[in-house]
Amino acid sequence: MVKYIGVNDRKIDLFEGQFVVPEGVSYNSYLILDEKIAVMDTVDINFKDEFLANLEKALDGRKPDYLIVDHMEPDHSASIKALVDKYPNIEIVGNQTTFKMINQFFPGFTFKQVLVKEGDKLSLGKHNLSFIFAPMVHWPEVMMTYDSYDKCLYSADAFGKFGALDFDDPEGWACEARRYYFGIVGKFGVNVQNLFKKLPSIDLEIIRPLHGPVLTAPLDEYIRLYDIWSKYEPEADAVTIAYTSVYGNTRNAVNLLKDNITKDYDMFDLARDDFHEAIEGAFENKYLVLATTTYCSGIFPKMLDFLHALKERGYQNRTIAIIENGSWAPQAKKLIVEFIINNFKNIRIIEKTITIKSALTEENKKEIIELASELNK
Incomplete structure (x- = not known):
């Protein structure tokens, strides 16, 4: 008994x-x-x-x-x-x-x-x-x-x-x-x-x-x-969007993106939402979108924390898209790509990166809709 x-x-x-x-x-x-x-x-x-x-x-x-x-x-x-x-x-x-x-x-x-x-x-x-x-x-x-x-x-x-x-x-x-x-x-x-x-x-x-x-x-x-x-394999053919936004412009970008995604998705504000649910989402889904600002010539701290958390858990076998924002010297994309190459395994980075300089332009909106189309495939 x-x-x-x-x-x-x-x-x-x-x-x-x-x-x-x-x-x-x-x-x-x-x-x-x-x-x-x-x-x-x-x-x-x-x-x-x-x-x-x-x-x-x-x-x-x-x-x-x-x-x-x-x-x-x-x-x-x-x-x-x-x-x-x-x-x-x-x-x-x-x-x-x-x-x-x-x-x-x-x-x-x-x-x-x-x-x-x-x-x-x-x-x-x-x-x-x-x-x-x-x-x-x-x-x-x-x-x-x-x-x-x-x-x-x-x-x-x-x-x-x-x-x-x-x-x-x-x-x-x-x-x-x-x-x-x-x-x-x-x-x-x-x-x-x-x-x-x-x-x-x-x-x-x-x-x-x-x-x-x-x-x-x-x-x-x-x-x-x-x-x-x-095995670090994706569980779902879905999208996780992880973002940080200082004045709302990067948030506007990811809101436009999620409105044009037709498959299942999760979206997390890394400064406000449950950090560990964002980690869960990154591992559950096949696609990960990282959207963040350049901050003090580096990656915004909450995004950098997120990347380190993924590294600590052996993140691999996924497709990543990057949206960066920077008012005068955007660096986030370059630094994120370097981090991915140095720390993650078997990652495909979507070639087209969206660079926002302060606020969304009509060209940025077009690029975001094109990114959504690629994620929807």
């Missing part, structure tokens, strides 16, 4: 100090009740009392034998010491890097440990656990636990999403899972692909991530999307 003992965090304003999460986030923990009992990870320290109360109720007078630590990030590990203080005979199951990190987060902490390696097994009775190492998805110690009895993968942060479990997301799993992936895991696509090489060897019907809902069969769509995301 498996029971949920995690918590919903509705108090959080920024996840990891940067991601806006208006619908909160869940810290998932599970209890596997068998001849022996295993706790699957813990929760953020701010919810340790609720977590321990959930655990005690689920145990119904029994004591846990093992704590499986799949991931040491504090939103999942910060209550480890509190758990051991309450149940001092519990054994912590982890890998070599897990225990190194426990000693870093809890200096002087002593505990019973079970060191496991890739492929090792741990029997609870009917539930037989095995361990699949997934380093850098998205921390180096990450491992996943497979329960052959339930055909369930405890997947650490992989397949997770933003949003508390009491949030019925009208957009479904993919939207906030995508924003979560490209915000947090996106840099490590190669590592996710390495994990995928191991998954065909297991019979999989359930995925229990550390954030978000339990995923149940059929799992094909979740795995298909994760495969696309981790």
Whole structure:
């Protein structure tokens, strides 16, 4: 039997100090009740009392034998010491890097440990656990636990999403899972692909991530999307427009552009809209339009931040169009192209760049409509 003992965090304003999460986030923990009992990870320290109360109720007078630590990030590990203080005979199951990190987060902490390696097994009775190492998805110690009895993968942060479990997301799993992936895991696509090489060897019907809902069969769509995301391939034949505008003239340009785009599009003011939704959009869609001003002989700061964020996440395999504005010495296009060439892979830059000098001219309007026609192909 498996029971949920995690918590919903509705108090959080920024996840990891940067991601806006208006619908909160869940810290998932599970209890596997068998001849022996295993706790699957813990929760953020701010919810340790609720977590321990959930655990005690689920145990119904029994004591846990093992704590499986799949991931040491504090939103999942910060209550480890509190758990051991309450149940001092519990054994912590982890890998070599897990225990190194426990000693870093809890200096002087002593505990019973079970060191496991890739492929090792741990029997609870009917539930037989095995361990699949997934380093850098998205921390180096990450491992996943497979329960052959339930055909369930405890997947650490992989397949997770933003949003508390009491949030019925009208957009479904993919939207906030995508924003979560490209915000947090996106840099490590190669590592996710390495994990995928191991998954065909297991019979999989359930995925229990550390954030978000339990995923149940059929799992094909979740795995298909994760495969696309981790290969840095576009998910949709659509357009993302990311822009900055100081006095409204560059905004006028992108408004004209979006009015002439016939396929699906997203548009983001990088100074005002959710920065990480803009990153999500850039990775989701095949086409990216960058529209910005020259600022102090460089790229406008919010646009430069956006480019660096894409670089950090391995942006590639897309088509980019550039609209620049500059009242006396436009430099944005030249500098953006240099940045793309030096930092992105397999990018096609649309040859025709639109240069605005202060405000839109009739010629600029014609060029923007021509760009829209190319994006619509």
